[in-house]
Amino acid sequence: MADQRNKSEYVQEGKSKKRSTLGKWTRRGFIGVGGLAGVGLLVGIGGNAFLNKKVRKYSGLGMGEGDSMNAWIRIAPDNTITVAVPRAEMGQGVYTSLPQLIAEELNVEMSSIKVIHPQPEAPYSNTFMLTQEEPNAFKGYSMMEKILASMPLIATGGSTSIPDGFTNLRYAGATAREMLKAAAAEKWGIDVKDCRSEKGHIINSGNNEKLTYGQLAEAAATINLDGLPELKKKEDWTIIGKPVQRLDIPEKVTGSATFGLDVRLDDMKYAVIRHPSTIGGKITSIKNKEDIEGRAGIEKVVLTEFGAAVIANNTWRAKNGALALRFEEDDAGNGGINSTQISTELTDILDKDPIATPVDTGDVAAILSDDKNQVIEATYEVPYLAHAAMEPLNCTVLVDSESAEAWVGHQGSSIVQNMVNEITGLPKANIKVNTTYLGGGFGRRAEPDFIRKAAAVAKEMPGVPVQTVFTREEDMQNDMYRPAAKSRFKAVVESSGEIAAWDNMMALQSVSNSAIGRIMPAMAPSPAKDEATIEGAANLPYIMKNQRVAFGNHDIPIQVGFWRSVGSSQNAFFTECFMDECAHAAGKDPFEFRQSKLANHPRFKAVLEKAAALGNWGAQDGKFRGIALHKSFGSIVGQVATLSKVGDKSFKIDHFSCVIDCGMHVNPDTVEAQMEGGIVFGLTAALHGEITWDDGSVNELNFPQYDMVRMNVSPKVDVHIMDNEFYPGGVGEPGTPPAAPALCNALFAATGERVRRLPIIKQGYTFS
Amino acid sequence: MELNINGTVKTVDVEESMPLLWVLRDELNMTGTKYGCGVSACGACSCLIDGVATRTCTLPASAAVGKTIKTIEAIASDGNLSAVQKAWIQHQVPQCGYCQSGQIIAAEGLLDKTPNPTDDDIDTAMTNICRCGTYQRVREAIHTAAKWRQEENSLLG
Ligand code: FES
Numbered sequence: 001m002a003d004q005r006n007k008s009e010y011v012q013e014g015k016s017k018k019r020s021t022l023g024k025w026t027r028r029g030f031i032g033v034g035g036l037a038g039v040g041l042l043v044g045i046g047g048n049a050f051l052n053k054k055v056r057k058y059s060g061l062g063m064g065e066g067d068s069m070n071a072w073i074r075i076a077p078d079n080t081i082t083v084a085v086p087r088a089e090m091g092q093g094v095y096t097s098l099p100q101l102i103a104e105e106l107n108v109e110m111s112s113i114k115v116i117h118p119q120p121e122a123p124y125s126n127t128f129m130l131t132q133e134e135p136n137a138f139k140g141y142s143m144m145e146k147i148l149a150s151m152p153l154i155a156t157g158g159s160t161s162i163p164d165g166f167t168n169l170r171y172a173g174a175t176a177r178e179m180l181k182a183a184a185a186e187k188w189g190i191d192v193k194d195c196r197s198e199k200g201h202i203i204n205s206g207n208n209e210k211l212t213y214g215q216l217a218e219a220a221a222t223i224n225l226d227g228l229p230e231l232k233k234k235e236d237w238t239i240i241g242k243p244v245q246r247l248d249i250p251e252k253v254t255g256s257a258t259f260g261l262d263v264r265l266d267d268m269k270y271a272v273i274r275h276p277s278t279i280g281g282k283i284t285s286i287k288n289k290e291d292i293e294g295r296a297g298i299e300k301v302v303l304t305e306f307g308a309a310v311i312a313n314n315t316w317r318a319k320n321g322a323l324a325l326r327f328e329e330d331d332a333g334n335g336g337i338n339s340t341q342i343s344t345e346l347t348d349i350l351d352k353d354p355i356a357t358p359v360d361t362g363d364v365a366a367i368l369s370d371d372k373n374q375v376i377e378a379t380y381e382v383p384y385l386a387h388a389a390m391e392p393l394n395c396t397v398l399v400d401s402e403s404a405e406a407w408v409g410h411q412g413s414s415i416v417q418n419m420v421n422e423i424t425g426l427p428k429a430n431i432k433v434n435t436t437y438l439g440g441g442f443g444r445r446a447e448p449d450f451i452r453k454a455a456a457v458a459k460e461m462p463g464v465p466v467q468t469v470f471t472r473e474e475d476m477q478n479d480m481y482r483p484a485a486k487s488r489f490k491a492v493v494e495s496s497g498e499i500a501a502w503d504n505m506m507a508l509q510s511v512s513n514s515a516i517g518r519i520m521p522a523m524a525p526s527p528a529k530d531e532a533t534i535e536g537a538a539n540l541p542y543i544m545k546n547q548r549v550a551f552g553n554h555d556i557p558i559q560v561g562f563w564r565s566v567g568s569s570q571n572a573f574f575t576e577c578f579m580d581e582c583a584h585a586a587g588k589d590p591f592e593f594r595q596s597k598l599a600n601h602p603r604f605k606a607v608l609e610k611a612a613a614l615g616n617w618g619a620q621d622g623k624f625r626g627i628a629l630h631k632s633f634g635s636i637v638g639q640v641a642t643l644s645k646v647g648d649k650s651f652k653i654d655h656f657s658c659v660i661d662c663g664m665h666v667n668p669d670t671v672e673a674q675m676e677g678g679i680v681f682g683l684t685a686a687l688h689g690e691i692t693w694d695d696g697s698v699n700e701l702n703f704p705q706y707d708m709v710r711m712n713v714s715p716k717v718d719v720h721i722m723d724n725e726f727y728p729g730g731v732g733e734p735g736t737p738p739a740a741p742a743l744c745n746a747l748f749a750a751t752g753e754r755v756r757r758l759p760i761i762k763q764g765y766t767f768s
Numbered sequence: 769m770e771l772n773i774n775g776t777v778k779t780v781d782v783e784e785s786m787p788l789l790w791v792l793r794d795e796l797n798m799t800g801t802k803y804g805c806g807v808s809a810c811g812a813c814s815c816l817i818d819g820v821a822t823r824t825c826t827l828p829a830s831a832a833v834g835k836t837i838k839t840i841e842a843i844a845s846d847g848n849l850s851a852v853q854k855a856w857i858q859h860q861v862p863q864c865g866y867c868q869s870g871q872i873i874a875a876e877g878l879l880d881k882t883p884n885p886t887d888d889d890i891d892t893a894m895t896n897i898c899r900c901g902t903y904q905r906v907r908e909a910i911h912t913a914a915k916w917r918q919e920e921n922s923l924l925g
């Protein structure tokens with residue numbers, strides 16, 4: 001089973017379309033057939049235009065009343081083109097790249113587009129996230145996709161926005177264009193073949209008469225097309241694949257962009273939340289409720305099942321009140337959790353039998369136990385990490401007797417609706433979700449906790465909008481962390497440089513089991529079935545004669561979650577550093593060592609070679625270089641880090657060269673930006689990131705204890721995007737994983753010292 | 769107390785110790801200035817106080833009485849973006865955008881004092897955190913803005 005999965009993942013490298021298949025856990029472990037048993041009855045939901053095979057006009061779902069061409073496009077009489085983007089804009093540029101797909105086929109200029117974030121409605125389901133297959137609503141969905149669309153997951157994550165929208169949105173644009181042409185043909189009484197579309201107009205090819213899209217929209221919206229129009233060929237694109245300026249940037253330089261924390265409503269109140277001081281614990285009572293309620297500006301002190309909150313007329317007053325609260329608490333027996341214990345437990349797991357062995361080819365044990373072979377062995381370790389998005393978590397909710405409304409920057413509008421429904425008991429149809437810009441997501445803003453908490457607080461103030469805010473400290477201490485992990489390798493490398501055996505046992509807490517358990521409990525995979533945790537370790541491209549990859553689960557009541565690049569965030573560091581160890585043990589150049597093992601994977605090989613060239617691999621310039629190659633979220637990224645030695649264990653990170661093969665891309669400038677930012681994100685984790693535990697709670701409070709890479713340490717980054725016609729992969733996450741191993745491999749080149757535990761600055765290194 | 773914000777005197781009735789950040793955001797609904805850490809560690813809350821980029825999350829509003837306060841909302845004048853803002857668009861700097869009010873304020877403060885900054889000057893002045901990692905573009909945009917500001921000045925001069 002495990003081998004088949006690996007093979008199927010490799011086979012698709014040569015094809016441009018489908019990835020994994022259904023009937024087993026998908027790569028991200030998000031959903032499987034087993035978990036769907038309970039929703040089978042939903043297939044019967046009929047009459048939903050979205051599920052029809054025919055291309056037809058939607059009811060305007062999510063677009064309000066008016067002349068919707070389909071669920072994504074509305075054209076007003078004044079020619080304004082409203083595009084519904086149901087994915088969260090968290091800096092990755094979806095408010096521009098998804099409209100680019102539509103504008104290309106619709107033949108309109110990007111400047112004529114206005115983006116709205118629609119309500120969570122079925123057409124906007126992210127089916128790619130669930131199936132990893134190219135969705136095509138216009139050609140008709142598979143049975144599985146219909147099931148999924150009937151219980152929509154309107155979510156942004158897993159670097160899926162482009163893979164999910166790439167085909168659908170081009171058809172959305174193309175069908176709207178054909179509907180406009182048909183309306184014009186009818187009006188002029190000519191054949192539709194004699195109409196063409198150009199820059200927001202339909203032109204009569206016979207006499208050059210023109211009508212604007214706005215003039216035709218009302219008639220066009222009633223047209224039913226026969227069959228599907230052809231999509232443009234890649235070589236004819238003028239908007240897709242071009243560095244279009246982002247539509248959201250102008251308001252992000254004037255301070256006028258509205259993030260969740262910037263929502264201001266009439267008579268709204270501000271609440272600051274306090275969580276139990278122990279993970280999994282409970283605040284059982286508030287000792288000084290009346291005292292705090294007597295303070296100026298404080299409206300109310302509330303105790304919900306999630307914690308306490310002080311509601312006030314100003315965030316600062318609420319914060320001071322919240323800090324002054326005194327509690328009785330129940331630590332749920334978790335008051336002893338600490339980092340030393342966690343580290344010991346992880347080592348114990350490495351010594352035990354695995355719960356899953358996703359890769360087991362050949363006979364690794366025989367090679368390792370053969371006395372003639374010299375075994376290279378190393379154990380790596382990474383700590384828990386916080387997301388620490390720049391905008392602290394917050395959500396504004398108004399609960400009325402019949403309806404509720406939320407204003408929030410969240411990665412999943414359907415998750416918001418579900419959570420407000422769960423807490424208030426109000427019907428979903430009466431719960432409106434207003435999605436703002438997100439001040440960073442990174443996986444944290446896909447979590448349901450802060451919605452539940454805000455709804456529970458707002459419920460205490462019926463009829464009043466309440467903005468519930470986590471202070472930076474509450475945000476950092478109540479995250480859903482990237483889990484701590486240990487990974488042990490044993491390998492035998494032949495003198496020829498071939499890897500005779502590669503054995504990798506890892507110990508960490510299952511991310512999908514924890515995270516999906518919070519979002520959609522019925523669908524949470526068991527730890528043994530969780531592919532997200534092992535991704536990036538169990539799908540290496542290198543030729544290895546015998547290979548075993550195994551996983552042991554760490555069972556601990558800490559909440560872990562999806563953190564930008566998930567399993568790859570640690571597994572790229574582990575595997576690509578250990579590859580370096582193997583290369584050095586065999587006396588080979590780390591680049592050539594990798595290159596020699598990629599005969600089956602031309603795309604990987606091309607990326608590696610391009611990264612080496614861009615990074616001046618092998619240059620005799622007194623600098624130190626490290627290389628890393630990793631595939632995640634459908635895209636292959638190679639990076640070369642270049643360092644200068646400033647002093648003993650003191651370095652300057654001069655440069656990162658970064659090459660990405662993400663198949664076809666929509667906005668190259670955004671791809672570059674995601675690589676630049678992804679590298680900084682990876683370097684912050686490598687250099688500084690560590691969440692530690694004592695007495696069942698997190699020690700780090702704020703940026704002084706959980707520092708970030710800043711301007712002075714940030715390297716110059718050059719990005720190259722491979723040009724090909726493969727189906728698009730993601731770009732939001734794949735830039736992050738190779739950064740740590742490229743850096744650590746360069747440090748080895750400089751010092752001969754192998755960094756096997758992150759963060760690096762705690763090993764006595766400094767960077768400037 | 770009376771505060772001189774973006775050229776207008778605003779009267780607010782708040783505690784002496786309330787940080788300027790929260791007066792702006794919650795009392796005056798001027799939300800361009802952001803809360804990131806509350807402990808002067810990230811720069812998201814920066815405003816120009818008497819022309820100097822200052823972190824307002826730890827600055828009591830009372831300490832700003834009698835000084836000029838300039839927020840991100842007033843960096844563009846009469847709808848005309850500043851050279852820094854234009855350079856930010858030219859280089860497509862923001863990702864999520866949350867830190868960018870503070871980055872732009874810090875850049876304005878730097879260029880007012882050091883019209884032609886070196887990379888070292890930028891490293892020293894620009895200590896704001898960007899979790900999205902836009903540093904390279906911030907640096908490039910500052911160099912571009914410096915050039916544009918000098919060109920503007922020579923036209924005026
Ligand atoms: S919010 Fe003031 S420096 Fe971070």
Ligand code: FES
Pocket residue numbers: 091390439440862863864865866867868897898899900901902
């Ligand atoms: S742009 Fe997101 S924190 Fe800087």
